[in-house]
Amino acid sequence: MPNDPKTLYEIAINEFKNKNYKQTEKVLKRIIYSFPPNEWTDKAQFYLALLYYEKKNYELAKIEAEFFVNNFKYSEFYPDGLILLAKIYYKLSPNPHKDISQLNKAIEILNRVKNLYPNYNQSADSIMLLIRKKFAQKILISANVYRNIEKPKAEAIYLEYYLNNYIDIQPDSVAYRLLEIYEVLNEKEKILSLTDLILKNDNFSSWIKKIALEKRDKYGYRSDRR
Numbered sequence: 001m002p003n004d005p006k007t008l009y010e011i012a013i014n015e016f017k018n019k020n021y022k023q024t025e026k027v028l029k030r031i032i033y034s035f036p037p038n039e040w041t042d043k044a045q046f047y048l049a050l051l052y053y054e055k056k057n058y059e060l061a062k063i064e065a066e067f068f069v070n071n072f073k074y075s076e077f078y079p080d081g082l083i084l085l086a087k088i089y090y091k092l093s094p095n096p097h098k099d100i101s102q103l104n105k106a107i108e109i110l111n112r113v114k115n116l117y118p119n120y121n122q123s124a125d126s127i128m129l130l131i132r133k134k135f136a137q138k139i140l141i142s143a144n145v146y147r148n149i150e151k152p153k154a155e156a157i158y159l160e161y162y163l164n165n166y167i168d169i170q171p172d173s174v175a176y177r178l179l180e181i182y183e184v185l186n187e188k189e190k191i192l193s194l195t196d197l198i199l200k201n202d203n204f205s206s207w208i209k210k211i212a213l214e215k216r217d218k219y220g221y222r223s224d225r226r
């Protein structure tokens with residue numbers, strides 16, 4: 001194996017691109033541990049974290065990515081390292097109903113990226129959307145608990161919160177269920193308010209807009225009521 005970090009780094013990147021991960025790991029570790037800190041150390045550290053991420057070893061990826069972020073703030077790969085760490089935290093949060101601490105860490109990092117590195121906004125926003133989908137799922141799980149025990153008012157509170165905060169994430173079924181609840185509870189004002197929201201908002205599909213029109217015709221226009 002060559003004895004200079006620059007050549008070793010070039011070898012590691014080539015092996016990484018070819019998905020020869022075992023050899024990549026070996027070469028990257030040689031750069032990191034067999035030489036004094038040099039201009040290739042930060043790059044090797046970043047790719048070591050990325051390597052474990054690609055191998056879906058998220059715990060090891062987290063260790064290496066956190067080390068990179070904490071020790072190489074002036075690296076050209078630093079914003080990429082922040083994005084990578086946020087993605088790792090996302091992967092380590094499979095069940096947001098039980099624990100959202102990793103997701104909160106990811107959000108903190110992504111907000112930092114958006115403030116410091118505007119060119120990375122698209123990457124940050126794509127991960128933020130995935131995180132918001134997990135939080136939206138958490139709200140639906142809570143709503144379903146009250147549906148199962150037949151507590152429609154409590155269920156409606158969660159579904160209303162969903163539409164107030166996650167209307168861009170598949171809101172059709174949530175709105176449909178809310179219309180059902182409001183009818184059971186004889187909440188005509190809420191039915192009309194919700195139909196207005198559905199008809200005016202582009203996030204809703206045509207099928208739920210059609211239902212909203214039917215409900216509005218059934219219960220009357222808001223402007224017609226005294």
